[in-house]
Amino acid sequence: xxxxxxxxxxxxxxxxxxxxxxxxxxxxxxxxxxxxxxxxxxxxxxxxxxxxxxxxxxxxxxxxxxxxxxxxxxxxxxxxxxxxxxxxxxxxxxxxxxxxxxxxxxxxxxxxxxxxxxxxxxxxxxxxxxxxxxxxxxxxxxxxxxxxxxxxxxxxxxxxxxxxxxxxxxxxxxxxxxxxxxxxxxxxxxxxxxxxxxxxxxxxxxxxxxxxxxxxxxxxxxxxxxxxxxxxxxxxxxxxxxxxxxxxxxxxxxxxxxxxxxxxxxxxxxxxxxxxxxxxxxxxxxxxxxxxxxxxxxxxxxxxxxxxxxxxxxxxxxxxxxxxxxxxxxxxxxxxxxxxxxxxxxxxxxxxxxxxxxxxxxxxxxx
Numbered sequence: 598x599x600x601x602x603x604x605x606x607x608x609x610x611x612x613x614x615x616x617x618x619x620x621x622x623x624x625x626x627x628x629x630x631x632x633x634x635x636x637x638x639x640x641x642x643x644x645x646x647x648x649x650x651x652x653x654x655x656x657x658x659x660x661x662x663x664x665x666x667x668x669x670x671x672x673x674x675x676x677x678x679x680x681x682x683x684x685x686x687x688x689x690x691x692x693x694x695x696x697x698x699x700x701x702x703x704x705x706x707x708x709x710x711x712x713x714x715x716x717x718x719x720x721x722x723x724x725x726x727x728x729x730x731x732x733x734x735x736x737x738x739x740x741x742x743x744x745x746x747x748x749x750x751x752x753x754x755x756x757x758x759x760x761x762x763x764x765x766x767x768x769x770x771x772x773x774x775x776x777x778x779x780x781x782x783x784x785x786x787x788x789x790x791x792x793x794x795x796x797x798x799x800x801x802x803x804x805x806x807x808x809x810x811x812x813x814x815x816x817x818x819x820x821x822x823x824x825x826x827x828x829x830x831x832x833x834x835x836x837x838x839x840x841x842x843x844x845x846x847x848x849x850x851x852x853x854x855x856x857x858x859x860x861x862x863x864x865x866x867x868x869x870x871x872x873x874x875x876x877x878x879x880x881x882x883x884x885x886x887x888x889x890x891x892x893x894x895x896x897x898x899x900x901x902x903x904x905x906x907x908x909x910x911x912x913x914x915x916x917x918x919x920x921x922x923x924x925x926x927x928x929x930x931x932x933x934x935x936x937x938x939x940x941x942x943x944x945x946x947x948x949x950x951x952x953x954x955x956x957x958x959x960x961x962x963x964x
Contacts, residue, residue, distance in 0.1 A: 636894075637855040642863035644791050645851075646784050646811045653810065654781050660807055661774035665690040670773045670804040671723040672839045686721050686771035687738060693772040693779075694720040696740035698751050700759040705898055705954045707854075707862040708793065708816070710762040715755030715790070717748070717764065723771045724799050725832035726820075727926055728873070732907040735768060745778035752783040756790055762861050763814065765793040773804040780811045791863055794847075798840035799833065805846045814854070815847035815866045819887070822879035830926070844868065844891060854896035854952070866891075867954070870941075871900045874929045877937045881944035888948035897945060898954035901938050905930045 649657070664670050665679045675684025683689055700713030708714050718731070720740035729735050743751070755761045764783075769776045780792060791813035798817040819840050821827050827836035847866050854865035868887060872880055880899075887895055910930040913923045924930055945953070 633856050633858070633860070637853060637865075639855050639857050639863055642791070642813075642857055644789065644813050645864075646780055646792065647789070649784075649810055654784070657777055657807065657811070658781060661777045664803065664807065665774045670801055670807070671770050672799060672801050672833070672835060673723055674801070686723050688721050688771055690774070692742035692744050693748065693775040694738060694740045695743050695748070696720045696734040698755070700755065700761050701765065704765065705862075705867060707856060707860060707954070708763065708765065708814070708867070710859075710861045712760045712762060714763055714765040714793065715752065715759055715761035716767055716795075717751070718767045719769055719772055721771055722768055722797070724797060724836070726797075727830050727832070727908040728903070728905065728929060729907040730902075730904070731768075736907065745775050746782050748775070748779035749782035749786055749788070752779070752788050753786050756788060761790065763791045763793050764788070765795055765816075767795040768797070769794060770796055770800050770804065773800075773807055777807050777811055796843075798843045799831075799836055800839070800843045802842060802846055805843060805850070809850050813851065813864045814862055815851060816869065817844055817847060817866070818869045818871065819844060819883050820871065821873075821876065822882040822886075826876065826879060830929070841886065841890070844887075848891050848895070853892055853894045865896065867896045867898060869898045869900055871903050872933050872938055872941050873903050874931050874933055874937070876929075877940050880941040884941065884945040884950060885948045888945075888950050893949040894952060895950060896952045896954065897950055899938065899941055899945065901933055903933050 668675050668677055668679050668684055671686070673685045677684045679688070679690035688694060695717060697716070697718040699716060701716035702709045702713045704714045704716075718734055718740075720734050720738050722729075722735040725736065733739055752764050755764060764780075766776055780788075792811060793814045793816055794808060794812040795816040796818070798819055817840070820831065820836065822837055824834060824837055828834050833839075844866070851865050854862050854867050856862050868891075870880055870883055884897075887897070909926045910924050913925055942953070
């Protein structure tokens with residue numbers, strides 16, 4: 598832990614007969630970490646699901662099954678009985694389809710920490726983003742089926758064998774009931790690390806109500822601002838307004854991102870925005886809205902790793918027929934430029950946002 602390297606020389610000085618009067622006691626020094634504003638520093642943290650009473654946990658279980666009987670747990674509101682048929686997500690009621698379960702070191706430093714984030718990549722999605730960076734998982738339903746109890750057993754393995762810092766549920770929007778049941782089962786099995794809800798923000802308020810008390814860290818994307826862009830690139834008409842309501846609900850539950858003294862995030866919202874080619878105007882609107890309507894202390898990751906994927910850049914059908922070079926979604930068939938990234942960051946700062954996730958060139962955490 599970083600704190601140990603800072604603490605030892607101060608402890609020796611504190612016990613020296615020549616130490617100056619009024620020096621901070623070692624017990625106080627051990628609770629501080631360079632780079633964490635005091636308002637967001639936690640002495641310790643108990644996951645929210647550990648604080649539920651048995652009655653509250655029972656209500657969560659009942660509510661999960663209720664929603665599966667007439668599914669309204671994403672904005673598509675298919676209304677199907679998932680025990681008998683599937684809706685737009687093509688996932689039933691008794692299992693969730695999972696592609697990968699493993700310690701993951703590709704997340705933000707405060708999420709992955711030293712040992713990795715215990716990531717569970719769910720197959721399927723309630724959107725159809727044409728540029729999807731996980732196309733083989735989200736669109737093609739590759740993976741294996743696990744019951745909530747089997748999922749819970751994997752969470753325990755990640756905690757005990759992987760020594761991970763959290764359980765990171767990636768794209769859970771369409772399997773929220775199964776996820777809720779798995780967390781409650783894992784609680785009974787001895788799970789003691791925070792739960793991360795890693796979402797596109799295309800969540801219904803009903804699903805977030807079900808997850809309230811089960812999730813410690815919300816890791817939402819805010820993808821686009823304009824409805825026309827949502828319809829063309831995400832294949833849903835109502836993403837922007839849905840994301841706005843969802844992100845406000847998430848922040849109301851857990852607040853701004855907070856850390857223990859080792860630099861690991863334990864609770865709060867970490868908001869992601871993937872900057873896309875030619876869409877910096879929408880990104881700027883998103884940053885202004887976040888500052889004015891969620892929190893100027895919101896922890897924000899302005900992401901630069903967009904690359905054309907999924908359907909972007911593939912030849913149009915008529916192009917194949919006539920031999921032309923026309924490709925699909927040509928307007929985003931390129932990398933993001935440095936000036937686009939810097940303009941979004943400048944707009945975020947101008948709006949009053951100040952807590953950004955950045956690469957620390959000297960290693961460790963940037964908080």
